Amino acid sequence: MQTYGNPDVTYGWWVGNAVVTNKSSRFIGSHIGHTGLIAFTAGANTLWELARYDPSVPMGHQGMMSINHLATIGLGFDEAGVWTGAGIAFIGIFHLICSMVYGGAALLHSLVFSEDTQNSSGLFADDRPEHRQAKRFKLEWDNPDNQTFILGHHLVFMGVACVWFVEWARIHGIYDPAIGAIRQVNYNLDLTQIWNHQFDFIAIDSLEDVMGGHAFLAFFEIGGGIFHIFTKQIGDYTEFKGSKFLSAEAILSWSLAGIGWMAIIAAFWCATNTTVYPVEFFGDPVELKFVLAPGWYDAAPIDGAPLGHSSRAWLCNFHYIIGFFNIQGHLFHALRAAGFDFKRITNAVSNLDSIRVNQLAD
Known part of the structure; x- marks a missing residue:
């Protein structure tokens, strides 16, 4: 993390990236904890969608995001190929169980294990082979x-x-x-x-x-x-x-760039492709329009659908918006990693205000 020339800088608890910058075990813990949150969200949303699913209404008109993706990979159908939702509950519960396992591992890395895997000895004060292997995942930027x-x-x-x-x-x-x-x-x-x-x-x-x-x-x-x-x-x-x-901030910027770029590609792909995103599960293809901002819209509002939009429209716009902000995060952290001092901007604005005040005083 950029310190702006202050070697003794400290960060608040809310600045999560700074807390794990040079502590590989804490870094791993944050990754595992994040994975646990994703697993919990996926599992909980799958069960919620399954509980409210109405077979008499097209799946793409019910604002579904989880069970329609499971349907595309052949889950939820009986042996005759008819949608029954079979196995969907198991997938949701399995994700919830995994989220608890991930959460426990995250707590171990955050509270019990050494802050840095370079000093790893697990729960025991010995030099077991697996502990020596863990030390290889230390962070040396x-x-x-x-x-x-x-x-x-x-x-x-x-x-x-x-x-x-x-x-x-x-x-x-x-x-x-x-x-x-x-x-x-x-x-x-x-x-x-x-x-x-x-x-x-x-x-x-x-x-x-x-x-x-x-x-x-x-x-x-x-x-x-x-x-x-x-x-x-x-x-x-x-x-x-x-x-x-190479630094924690540089790697964070590349990660944000990759996620942002993939999200934007997914938005364009989902908008028009009906092979990977079948009409039966996501609704009809959507159109790219410029209203207040670029976005994808259904050809006509859908009665009964959440806010009148199909699952495809929700999915495209969500990916596009998330991708856009991830790209902005990439640019911010990439500039910081390259050494750009953003305080120069605030200082310049403050100087302009001071000059304006002095002019008014004169």
Whole structure:
């Protein structure tokens, strides 16, 4: 965190990022706690939507956000392919249980374990192998070997998630709006097709191509993760490679940029794509209009829908707004990481006020 030249700066309890900046175990605890909040929200919202779902009204007209996503991956249907909501309650309860586990782990990292994994000894004062392994996840912002080691593990986990999704579609099956039923989908690992879809992915209409893209991502991410885990810095660690620039604030800015960019892409994709976002579950495609601000609107208000908007309209606008503010956060933290002093702005404004007061006095 930028200290503006004050080496003894202290932060209030509400400045969460500053509290965990150089304390890797606390940093991990905040991540796990955040994951627990997400799991709790997903589980609670799933059960709430299931309790109020009306089968006589189209799902996309009921403001649903959780059970329609579960429906797209083939959950909630019976063996005949008819929507019954079967298994949805289990998914919601499972997420609530996971949130408690995550919450407990977050409390352990925040209150019990050492503040820094570099000093990790778990609950016992010994040097067990797992404790030595934990020490490898210490935070050394200007150590490229440390940063690439941690990055590698993140990539592997994301790749494994892609593998899970691809195998789920291949073995269990997902919903295909073209036939209105659940079917098994094999991935189309055609690199030419995958490359072409970099430019028209919003209009993609083949589930095989969707799975092919995820299979490619799985290979790319796991391969990249292994590379980052087992390789070291090659050559001198120059400023071009990030020397004197890597920091908690810089990584926060990149994370916000990634989340913001993905949210904005998701907004455009959800607005028009009916293969990944079926009309049956999200409502009809929406239109981009400029009213007070750019936003997506249904062709006509929907009677009975929350504020007259379909699930697709709510989903698109939520992603777009969240993405917009994440991009602003990225710019703010990136400038701070680069050394820009925002107090110069407030000081300049204060100077202008002083000059104006003096002029009025004269």
